[in-house]
Amino acid sequence: MNKLKTILASKFESFYYFYKKVGFKLSFFLFLNFVTVLADSLGLSLFFSLFKYTNLDNETSDTDNLSRFMHWFFDVVHLQISFTSIIGLIIVFFIVKGLFNYLSFLFQINLKLQFVKDTRERLVSGFNSLNFIHFTNTNVGKIQNILINDLNVLSDAFKFYFESFNNFIIVIAYLMVAFFINWEFTLLIGIVGILFHYLFKILQNKTKGFSKIYTSLSDQNAGLINQNLTSYKYLRATNRIKEFQRKIVDKIEEIYFTHKKIGKMESLLMASREPLLVVLICSVILVQVKFLNVSIASVMVVLLLFYRAMGNLMVMQSSYNVYLSKYGSIENVQNFEKEIETNKEQFQGTTKIATFENLKFENAGLQIGEKSILKNIQFSLNKYQSVAFVGESGSGKTTLVNVICGLYHLTQGKYTINNQDIETLSIQEVRNKIGYISQEPVIFEGTIFENITFWSEKNIKNLEKFQKVIKQTSLSQFIDELPNGLDTKIGQFGLSISGGQRQRISIARELFRDVELLILDEATSALDSETENELKDSLIRLKGTITMITIAHRLSTIKNVDTIFIVKKGEIIEYGTFDELKSNSIYFKSLTNLQGI
Numbered sequence: 001m002n003k004l005k006t007i008l009a010s011k012f013e014s015f016y017y018f019y020k021k022v023g024f025k026l027s028f029f030l031f032l033n034f035v036t037v038l039a040d041s042l043g044l045s046l047f048f049s050l051f052k053y054t055n056l057d058n059e060t061s062d063t064d065n066l067s068r069f070m071h072w073f074f075d076v077v078h079l080q081i082s083f084t085s086i087i088g089l090i091i092v093f094f095i096v097k098g099l100f101n102y103l104s105f106l107f108q109i110n111l112k113l114q115f116v117k118d119t120r121e122r123l124v125s126g127f128n129s130l131n132f133i134h135f136t137n138t139n140v141g142k143i144q145n146i147l148i149n150d151l152n153v154l155s156d157a158f159k160f161y162f163e164s165f166n167n168f169i170i171v172i173a174y175l176m177v178a179f180f181i182n183w184e185f186t187l188l189i190g191i192v193g194i195l196f197h198y199l200f201k202i203l204q205n206k207t208k209g210f211s212k213i214y215t216s217l218s219d220q221n222a223g224l225i226n227q228n229l230t231s232y233k234y235l236r237a238t239n240r241i242k243e244f245q246r247k248i249v250d251k252i253e254e255i256y257f258t259h260k261k262i263g264k265m266e267s268l269l270m271a272s273r274e275p276l277l278v279v280l281i282c283s284v285i286l287v288q289v290k291f292l293n294v295s296i297a298s299v300m301v302v303l304l305l306f307y308r309a310m311g312n313l314m315v316m317q318s319s320y321n322v323y324l325s326k327y328g329s330i331e332n333v334q335n336f337e338k339e340i341e342t343n344k345e346q347f348q349g350t351t352k353i354a355t356f357e358n359l360k361f362e363n364a365g366l367q368i369g370e371k372s373i374l375k376n377i378q379f380s381l382n383k384y385q386s387v388a389f390v391g392e393s394g395s396g397k398t399t400l401v402n403v404i405c406g407l408y409h410l411t412q413g414k415y416t417i418n419n420q421d422i423e424t425l426s427i428q429e430v431r432n433k434i435g436y437i438s439q440e441p442v443i444f445e446g447t448i449f450e451n452i453t454f455w456s457e458k459n460i461k462n463l464e465k466f467q468k469v470i471k472q473t474s475l476s477q478f479i480d481e482l483p484n485g486l487d488t489k490i491g492q493f494g495l496s497i498s499g500g501q502r503q504r505i506s507i508a509r510e511l512f513r514d515v516e517l518l519i520l521d522e523a524t525s526a527l528d529s530e531t532e533n534e535l536k537d538s539l540i541r542l543k544g545t546i547t548m549i550t551i552a553h554r555l556s557t558i559k560n561v562d563t564i565f566i567v568k569k570g571e572i573i574e575y576g577t578f579d580e581l582k583s584n585s586i587y588f589k590s591l592t593n594l595q596g597i
Helices: 004-013 013-022 025-053 066-074 083-127 132-136 138-180 183-231 232-237 241-291 296-324 329-341 397-404 427-432 449-454 460-474 478-482 497-510 530-543 578-584 586-594
Strands: 356-369 371-382 388-389 414-417 434-437 517-521 547-551 563-568 571-576
Touching: 013 083, 013 138, 013 586, 025 083, 025 138, 025 296, 025 460, 066 397, 083 138, 083 329, 138 183, 138 296, 138 329, 183 241, 183 296, 183 329, 183 571, 241 296, 356 397, 371 547, 371 571, 388 397, 397 517, 397 547, 427 434, 434 497, 449 460, 449 497, 460 478, 460 497, 460 517, 497 517, 563 578, 563 586, 571 578, 578 586
Parallel strands: 388 547, 388 563, 434 517, 517 547
Antiparallel strands: 356 371, 356 414, 563 571
8 A cells, every 4th residue: 555655646746645635535526427427428329329220320230349238238127129218328328427427516616625725724724833943934925925826726726637637537438438339449549649648748848847937936926025015114215116116027027928938838739639639530530431441330439439538638638738837836835735744843742831830941052053042041930020131132032032932942951831841831821821022013904902802702891801901001092082993993014003002002912811921022112202101101010910021122111120131142141130230230231321221
């Protein structure tokens, strides 16, 4: 079984990929198609018997395969062979064909929808389980392109792949019946069909190559558009937006010309399909009648089968070529699935914690690649305490906070919560107790209420809680003055409101969660002095009711914390209260003098 899987994976990569996703359902789909084609083939073949039993073809004898089959079949069903009974059977076969054809199409649609839904859910879930270090080194534009554009293309690719595979089954079934009736004719067609296949193979390989180029260009374009969106304000303010726009337009031009090449290949295949089919059929008929003295009636029945077979062969080639034009997206999705599997977050702990009591770092270090980011970190934090980290940019403060949140794994030393190693704990449960406020406020597209409550139900309990946290973050007046109050939509990224308002909304969201450990990473940097003082007063009121970690350059915001840790080059070099450090630390004293504190 493993050997068979290896052969399928290497020789029939696309089939194996789709088969892994849909499993045994594919077998049922193939069964429906085979019955459809068999009914159609037998119905068409019965016309041969009509020729015989209405004396339209006196050359036909009872020694041919179809005549023998007819006698056997009519004996089994206890029917007399006659013009009426044959007509009746033809009708029955085509009714059966129609029924199974309907079931096949319906099943294919449901199979496609299920496949796409499962793939979307799997990729979104996988993306959200990536380890943080890998995510920070990932092309965000490419991921966006995969999760949006490539998944849409994958849906079409699935359809066209199975459409081509379906037509392949149809061709085989028609050829089987045709071979049964006239093997010489079938053999001739088969030889020509093989030559025909290799002609199309050349065009298909070219299409596949162009598809890979097209997908790569689309990824690059998605990255540029993402940069355009995130840097829009800067590009506008500095009048460099047209320069950047030129880069995007150039990439769009490349995509356009590559897509044209794919379209040219598809057009060539579509346009050549029928002429080549007619040439093929006429040539074989000529050989059969003129040189092999085959009955014209026999040829015409087999011709019907081959016309169906070759028609489906052409559709198969066209569908497969369209599938190949989307191959780059399939490859993108497959590679992303492998990337997700290889770079999953590694926390495997399952132990839950009822409440946050303390955290502790012992001789902790973190190395990423060849670079040492943190080293010899020693500190502890108990429930309801407040601490702050101070240091130059790049000193390791935010990295230390990332370790606390479980975004990075220590490469040496120990990190415990409630005296239990972080690796043994359920990281999801740990993060449920952590509130995180970053320098860049996180705003979702929606109303103010939805942003703060994270789309919680608007019931009495949640409304009371909402009013409480907006008072804590000095948002009450701002919201009251809005035309729709708490139901006011604040737009994508919250660009319709000020930076300070965005930051207070993100802080209110964490307070609404009832977190036990609140981390503020330069959270007040976007606030004006008045708003900063209001928020600082709010945080002072929170002191003693929640555990807090603050990273700050503005020292005025951390005057009242229990302990301040000074971080330099990934190490804690000094710590103490604000007054102790101001008296004893040359570095800290210089900072307070610079800021006039």
